[in-house]
Amino acid sequence: MALDPTDWTAGMRQLILLALVGLGAQLVDGSLGMAYGVTSTTLLLAIGTNPAAASATVHLAEIGTTLASGFSHWRFGNVDWKVVAKIGIPGAVGAFAGATFLSSLSTEVAAPVMSLVLLALGLYVLIRFTTFGLPRTNLGKPLRKRFLAPLGLVAGFVDSTGGGGWGPVGTPAILASGRLEPRKTIGSIDTSEFLVAVAASVGFFVGIGNEGVNFTWVLALLAGGLIAAPIAAWLVRHIPPRVLGSAVGGVIILTNVRTLLRSDWIDASDAVKWPIYGLIYVVWAAALAYSVQQHRANRDVERATETV
Incomplete structure (x- = not known):
């Protein structure tokens, strides 16, 4: 039976789109610590994939992208292995639980509440880094297991049930600690x-098997992510902490304002959403510009002091 060239072309376009989404999502995730799952899952849901299969597809692709990203970050000296162990193991437990026993529970009610908390953290991170730069009062102090373990458990659960959330929950909380x-x-x-x-992928296979999971899509997302992983790790190494903090803060704010405006609590119309998004982009751009300007000014002062 001959293949329809039109179907083949459409299929290739879809795979290329998925690969580009995987590349872009991993570039943002590897540079800012969040957004791969949210971005990829949103696209899969938009083309009609059911939520469990979409989350399973993304998590399968993430096995490869996170391994490549972790290796790249390690090579560039961006990893604290004590933090990885303290937050990663509880995170795996939360992800497995969410994917198997609890994924049928709706997170629609919890999502706005969590978004309010994360929005507050995002505002703190943006203001703190933009205004004062890298907080140094607590810098270098150890992050306690009693803080990281519950954080990992919650972030892992949210990640598996919502198709993304590990970075948006974990990154701002650790940044806000200043440690x-x-x-x-x-x-x-x-x-x-x-x-x-x-852990999430194992949980999904236990819960739903491979029903609805398109392994070609997994490979397409993975291919794009593998290309972006080392580039993102290099960027993080070279972007000044003050600028990086302002960039992350803006992503946190935008992501969670979007969740709130789309929630049943508010259910804002497009006429309300877009002006708010526009205002956030303007403030975010101004914060980034100020952070860059202050970084350059402080660097010039340090160089002048060294030459004296």
Whole structure:
């Protein structure tokens, strides 16, 4: 039976689109510590994939992308292995539980509440890094297991039930503590996500098998992510902490405002959403510009002091 050239062309376009989405999502995730799952899952849902299969597809692709990302971050010195162990293992437990026993529960009610908390953390991160730069009061102090373990458990559960959430929950919480510099926060979150992706994938296979999972889509997302992983790890190494903190803060704010505006609590119309998004983009761009300007000014002062 001959293949219809039109169907073949459409299929190839879809795979190329998925690969580009995987590349873009991993570039953002590896640079800012979040957004791979949210971006990829949103696309899969938009083309009609059921939520469980979409999340399973993304997590299968993430096994490869997070392994490559973790290796790249390790090579560039962006990983704190103590943090990876303390948050990654509880994260895997939460992801497996969410994928098997609890994935049928609706997170629609919990999502707006969590978004409010994360929005507050995002505002803190944006203001703190933009105004004062890298917080140094607590920098270098150890992150306790009693803080990281519950954080990992919640982030892993949200990640598997919502198709994304490991980075958006974990990254701002650790950044807000001021105990770990941004590049190591992002590198450690990305590396520990490998454990979460494996646990969630096992959980989905236990719960739903491979029903609805398109392994060609998995490979397409994976291919794009593998290309982006080392580039993102290199970027994190070279972006100044102050600028990186402002960038992450803006992503956190935009992501969670979007969730709130789409929730049943608000259910805002497009006429309300887009002006709010526009305002956030303007403020975010101004914060980034100020952070860059202040970084350059401080660098010039340091160089002048060294030459005296």
